Amino acid sequence: MVQYLVALVPTFLVLAFFCLGPFNWSRRHTWTRAVTCAFVAAVALRYMFWRLTETVLPYPNNGASFYWVWILFVVEILACVEVILFLVLMSRYVDRSAEADRLARGFFARDKRELPTVDVFIPTYNEPLDVLERTIIGARSLDYPPDKLNVYVLDDQRRDWLKAYCEEKNVIHVMRGDNNHAKAGNMNNGLKVSSGEFIAVFDADFVPYRHFLRRTLPFFCDESIGIVQTPQHFFNADPVQSNLGLENIWPDEQRLFFDEIAPSRDAWDVSFCCGSCSIARRKSIDAIGGFPTESITEDLLTTLSMLNKGYKTRYLNERLSMGLAAENLTGYFVQRERWCQGGIQTLYLHNGPLRGPGLTLFQRIMFLPASWLVQYLVRFMILLVPIVYLWFGLLPLYFTDIADYVSHQVPLLAAYFLLMLWITPTRYLPVISSAVGTFATFRMLPTVVSSLVRPFGKPFRVTPKGSGNESNQFDRYSFAWIASIIMITVLGLLVNIVPETAHVQGQFSPVAAWWSGINIVVLLIASLICFEKPRRLFHAFKLDEPAIVDDVPGQIVSLALDKAVVAVPTMSRFQSKSVVLKLPGFAPFKSELRLVTQRRRSISRGGDKQSYYLHLYFELIGSARDSMIVKLYTGQYSQDIRDIDKVAVSLNLLLRSFGRTRTL
Incomplete structure (x- = not known):
């Protein structure tokens, strides 16, 4: 017992450090981040030194076991390098909002006639009108002098109906004769027909907030700035949130990057363009010969090409737009496979991180696609290690005793998890974050391998968005992998419980059993992501604003382009299903009352028994629809999740495992 207590001392020291230090410090100060990241790096290096000197070098060269130990150690070296790079990156943080305030005061103090001209590019390929209309109306509504602003809809499918819509909305419709070089080629064609000094780019599913230009343009007072990138926020739940039943209580997957990693990259001057929700100086684009066409991720390569010419990318971490997250697993993997392949492609290019002047x-180091190359391999090996031990008896390391293992690996795991909980308190839970990464591994690891072997083997694919993507699907491929690994792991445990059939006996067996149990839990959560739920075409925003339904006063609690939920007193009565809805700023319009409910579905609240909830459906057209788009999508509301309710997350996962969900 004393031996194990002594083995836990390093873990207690890690806990003491975080309790006495980081958990009492601001995570936005550079010195606190640097000290904390340095401490975790020291713990990681201590572990790797132990692995090399005590568990790898002493291992006898006895065939398969020897090579297995070295293979795993090489994978751990790769993981350690990625972790160290991550720690270096996260040791700094910058918030440029105050700088934006200061720059804006001077920039917009000038006469409006002296403001620079801005072109807004909306590249589109196959998006339907229900997606495009929001972006077009939002871009047209930007708070900027109309004579200094032009909106270009770059149509790569040459659609007559879109041309007619653009003419109706007084924006410029641009077509070209071919689809060469996909999005980059489309935008390069836009450069030929436009002349603005600055170019803002919004994907067809992203709606700019009205003050987007007022917050971003002032940064270009610095002539070395080529691009200003802003975060991508979403008004719908991504497939992970939706399929786990965590729509309103778990943040979308990209929040970790845009809220935490991107500001840290900017602090080191290694921020990069993410395509949509960015604005670039035309002079800097001209300097690199237009948007690069060599990679399917033209945005990342644009930043690298500009760095070659001395232009930097700035990151302003403010919510200045909203868009559609991938609406189903097909779109989810189309996006990530494209990002992965494009990142790896840069390794082979003359203007990439290895060869770019x-x-x-x-x-060069920070622009290497290390995360893509390492993370999925590491996750797969984590699943494989206990299986190989349980079935073949191959140890992953030269094992002395459990106490030695606990003394070195447990402090590392504790340090890393505590760091993530401190540095990203509303973006990370170890089990769920691991489950999401594990779920993606089975599709992404083959993409990594194929991209290394044939980096230019797959063409650009557009992420499917909008109408036509509302149905539910089932990811058979990922589920088959997950179910198979769970089954093999469970059978391995059962076989080794019975002495007559046991393959392995030794001190590592309890570690393998514990490791297997964690893997099974992670895989079970990952399996839930494979089952998609149907989703609405238009997404509702939570509100608390006055409304009147047939002269009955109430409060809007939810509003979408085609639906409103209004709370009214229980004594209210209506003569028919056809009612008139009055909203502030809108002329009264007819709605259809399809449903009345009394209790709101909630984990934490029992519902308001003093109110009826009227579910009203309507169809707005013309200027009324445009006004509703501006109201909903250009800055008044958001779907951001400020904090993680761990109890609600646990309950929803439990309910989801039985095919049910409840949301706050």
């Missing part, structure tokens, strides 16, 4: 050594 003008880059510092630090920039």
